[in-house]
Amino acid sequence: MRLTPKSATLIVLALLVAITPFFFPSGYYYRVGALLFVNGIAVTGIVILTGYAGQISLGHAGFAGIGAYACALAPVHWGLHPALAAVLGAAISAVLAYLVGRPILRLKGYYLGVATLGFGILVSMVLNNERQLTRGPDGIEVADLGLREVLKGWGLNLTNGEFWYFFCGLCLIIGAWLALNLHNSPTGRALRALHGSEVAARTVGVDVARFKLQAFVISAVYASVAGSLLALQNKFITPDVAGFMHSVEMVTMAVLGGVGSVLGAIFGAGILTLLPQVLTVFAEYEQMVLGLVMLLVMIFLREGLLPSILKKFWGKDE
Amino acid sequence: MTKTLTTTALGLLAVLGLTGTAVADIKIGASIAATGPAAFLGDPEAKTLEMLVEELNAAGGINGEKVELVLYDDGGDPNKARTFATRLVEDDEVSAIIGGSTTGTTMSILSVAEDAEVPFISLAGAIDIIDPVKPYTFKTPHTDRMACQKIFEDIQKRGLTKVGMISGTDGFGASMQAQCKAVVADYGIEIVADETYDPKDADMTAQLTKIKNTEGVQALVNPGFGQGPSIVTRNYKQLALDLPFYQSHGVASDGFIALAGADAAEGVRLPGTALLVADLLADDDAQKPAVTAYKAAFEAKTGAAVSTFGGYANDAFLILADALRRAGSSEPAAIRDAIEATAGLAGTTGVYTFSATDHLGLDLTAFRMLEIKDGKWTLVE
Known part of the structure; x- marks a missing residue:
């Protein structure tokens, strides 16, 4: 049977989630894995926005912040279940992305980057300064998701680390599946068309503004879900999650691994999640090594790590 | 493709495993x-x-x-x-x-x-x-609550009852501001002015002028750390605010005096640890040896x-x-x-x-x- 790129990607992800735990020497690796998957979800959103539609956002951490703080605040103030709070966060992120995206997606290139950057910083400022609501820069506790207890009731007794590893892994697979479906849908084709040339796309009848906005909203929801998952597993969240550096990190992960492919971007997220853990011994040189890796990838592997490596091995595109 | 990726993933895990430390x-x-x-x-x-x-x-x-x-x-x-x-x-x-x-x-x-x-x-x-x-x-x-208590205790000793506060909006400043407000009443002191600044601000004269013009203000307290308090101290001097001035333990270092300037920092009080005044401790002080x-x-x-x-x-x-x-x-x-x-x-x-x-x-x-x-x-x- 010939594998389509879509099913191949999903199989790789599923194997990765299911098999790697057999090689984990301790519970700490589940934590690293869970972080990798959360970052993977966020960058999958970036793939839709940047890889498919060719738009740049430097403010996606703002949406992650909204998702995270929805999980922290909604259970306390409205007695909402944390899972519903995550859904609420995603909804708020979508609405905000729609409202903000409408005017700023008219901008192009750097201007779009700057406008989204502004949005991210605004969210970060609100989280830092609205102390009576968000408890400010010192952060706030997040309620327990409670799903682990439910599983325990069903006879599935997982440690905290194991639970979050498999739960985030599952979310990532679902997220990747949706993104891959989008890639092959009429919307996906329209997005890739406007990525190639907005003028050409418009002449063949693509509603450029509408599709750009759609991509922006969808990717905002991904970032929001990633933020929610992070908050729920950490059970504590600070405004750092919405910080500018986090936005840059998301874009960097996606570009490093290959922003055109879901698996590539997740691969990039994996590298940038694992490297700091591997490099703890050289903590002082961490930034330098990251910078060097980035630089080399930009110069020699312009499509990103994974697509370039695959091309080398297979001699053709994915 | 599947094979290459799993190999890569396992390779990464092997690298992770190598970082384990000796017993x-x-x-x-x-x-x-x-x-x-x-x-x-x-x-x-x-x-x-x-x-x-x-x-x-x-x-x-x-x-x-x-x-x-x-x-x-x-x-x-x-x-x-x-x-x-x-x-x-x-x-x-x-x-x-x-x-x-x-x-x-x-x-x-x-x-x-x-x-x-x-x-x-x-x-x-x-x-x-x-x-x-x-x-x-x-x-x-x-805790920052203890710092507030120490400051208010000193203000009380001086017989003052009305203070103005100017706080940083960073984690430290905001937390201490809240704690100070929570304990201030215990000392019979009233906060008559409550201003804030962003830790990255380069000038706080506007806030200080407002405090200066507040009726009856007798002392100034500045919870914050980093460069903010040094700028507040400089502005305090420039405005010739002649009020007893309290900084927090967040700036208890020689760096603060250097940044604010000895001239502007003259007379500033703050609750600090024995470490800053190691040479001045009495010989029978319990902390002196440590x-x-x-x-x-x-x-x-x-x-x-x-x-x-x-x-x-x-x-x-x-x-x-x-x-x-x-x-x-x-x-x-x-x-x-x-x-x-x-x-x-x-x-x-x-x-x-x-x-x-x-x-x-x-x-x-x-x-x-x-x-x-x-x-x-x-x-x-």
């Missing part, structure tokens, strides 16, 4: 913001811990066992701190954790340490860390001046080493019980006496009211 007799873990925006806290803390472990091992270790320090740099990022705490507990299997330079990182480490039942000594200020008391969590720095020993060792080792923050790490390590000696085992539960039983241990920050209901172990005497005179710290009697 030691007693393992102590630390996650500290040695770099990043909170490096002014974490850098002296990390250097202090490394120095103390070296000293201790050179002197024969604890009960004949060597101590190994596993130190990670979390860069002040709570998410990283949680990962490192998990790593310390699950992978390095340490007996105790020191760290959390900031409140955010501390809160992240705290839940991991409590879940794993590993003793944890925090180096961050917020009162939430030990109030309510959590079984495995302790901390060495005094303070001078740490100061001499740190300055000889690094060539840099001691800071209050390094002192917090020093005290955390002293408490832990003392507890390890008494516990006679590296079982986390035994260490926890020994830490809680610590009594009359003199550190650089104060004299610690923990109990089941008090995991900070300091009282107001731990703070010394200091005043800057001619660019030098002096003790206010």
Whole structure:
């Protein structure tokens, strides 16, 4: 049977989630894995926005912040279940992305980057300064998701680390599946068309503004879900999650691994999640090594790590 | 494609596995913001811990066992701190954790340490860390509430009742502002002006002018750390605000005087630790030996001046080493019980006496009211 790129990607992800735990020497690796998957979800959103539609956002951490703080605040103030709070966060992120995206997606290139950057910083400022609501820069506790207890009731007794590893892994697979479906849908084709040339796309009848906005909203929801998952597993969240550096990190992960492919971007997220853990011994040189890796990838592997490596091995595109 | 990827993934895991450390007799873990925006806290803390472990091992270790320090740099990022705490507990299997330079990182480490039942000594200020008391969590720095109490106590002694506050909106400033408002009434003092500034602001004359023009204001209190308070101090001088001026323990370092200028900082008071005035301590002061020993060792080792923050790490390590000696085992539960039983241990920050209901172990005497005179710290009697 010939594998389509879509099913191949999903199989790789599923194997990765299911098999790697057999090689984990301790519970700490589940934590690293869970972080990798959360970052993977966020960058999958970036793939839709940047890889498919060719738009740049430097403010996606703002949406992650909204998702995270929805999980922290909604259970306390409205007695909402944390899972519903995550859904609420995603909804708020979508609405905000729609409202903000409408005017700023008219901008192009750097201007779009700057406008989204502004949005991210605004969210970060609100989280830092609205102390009576968000408890400010010192952060706030997040309620327990409670799903682990439910599983325990069903006879599935997982440690905290194991639970979050498999739960985030599952979310990532679902997220990747949706993104891959989008890639092959009429919307996906329209997005890739406007990525190639907005003028050409418009002449063949693509509603450029509408599709750009759609991509922006969808990717905002991904970032929001990633933020929610992070908050729920950490059970504590600070405004750092919405910080500018986090936005840059998301874009960097996606570009490093290959922003055109879901698996590539997740691969990039994996590298940038694992490297700091591997490099703890050289903590002082961490930034330098990251910078060097980035630089080399930009110069020699312009499509990103994974697509370039695959091309080398297979001699053709994915 | 499947094959290549799985191989890559396994390769990465192999690299991760290689970083595991050698087995030691007693393992102590630390996650500290040695770099990043909170490096002014974490850098002296990390250097202090490394120095103390070296000293201790050179002197024969604890009960004949060597101590190994596993130190990670979390860069002040709570998410990283949680990962490192998990790593310390699950992978390095340490007996105790020191760290959390900031409140955010501390809160992240705290839940991991409590879940794993590993003793944890925090180096961050917020009162939430030990109030309510959590079984495995302790901390060495005094709380910002205590700093407020010390300041208001001094204002009360001067017979003043109306103060103006100007606070930074960063974590430290905002937290202390809230704590000061909570305790101010206990001292019969009223806050008549309450202004804030962004820690990155370059000028605070507008806020200070507003306070200056407030009816009846008799003293000025500035909770904040970093460069903000230095700018406030300069502006205070430029506006010729002739009010008793209090800074917080957040700027208790020589760097503050240098940044604000000795001229502008003249007469500024703040609650600081004995460490800043090591030379001025009376010979019979309980803290004198601990303070001078740490100061001499740190300055000889690094060539840099001691800071209050390094002192917090020093005290955390002293408490832990003392507890390890008494516990006679590296079982986390035994260490926890020994830490809680610590009594009359003199550190650089104060004299610690923990109990089941008090995991900070300091009282107001731990703070010394200091005043800057001619660019030098002096003790206010």
